[in-house]
Amino acid sequence: KNQVEQSPQSLIILEGKNCTLQCNYTVSPFSNLRWYKQDTGRGPVSLTIMTFSENTKSNGRYTATLDADTKQSSLHITASQLSDSASYICVVSGGGADGLTFGKGTHLIIQP
């Protein structure tokens, strides 16, 4: 069964600090892995998309890594800001949008 596990479930850090969110998956076949940010009351917004051949991708202060061999990904947030408070969802695609497997997300809270 395809699964995407994210950790931690929730995280609280002080503004300005860095943090790393984890995603482990057992999706097969694998097409790409996406990280989304979902603000409260909003739909998910794409941060990064990585295919099998990519092992890192950055989007501003967000850097995602992918190890396709161990089926692990991480999202690193640098110099956190209050606006980073959101849920971060890892999504693995097996090809075609109907083949998406969603993680439950990590709820991140940035405290001043």
Place this chain on the structure above:
Amino acid sequence: SAVISQKPSRDICQRGTSLTIQCQVDSQVTMMFWYRQQPGQSLTLIATANQGSEATYESGFVIDKFPISRPNLTFSTLTVSNMSPEDSSIYLCSAIGADSYEQYFGPGTRLTVT
């Protein structure tokens, strides 16, 4: 990129009634989808909205309960029929852009059934 809007943004409905949610995309997209997100849970795909034909439903979702229309490339509706409190959830419209790679999500419709 594509911007997706949904109406209504939220609603409180009585048991046994139906609600139709509208989804509008500001550019042509290849595929449109409807998801449900229950509190603290990940997104669950309800169905793929097919233009001009019946939607393709995922296991556990049926057309009588969640009729879907997609009359053109940029517009779709989802109806939640004969609602019960278990239908309380956020319903999200999603679309794949013309590049067939990026997937966009609407802001969601927060439904509460009393």
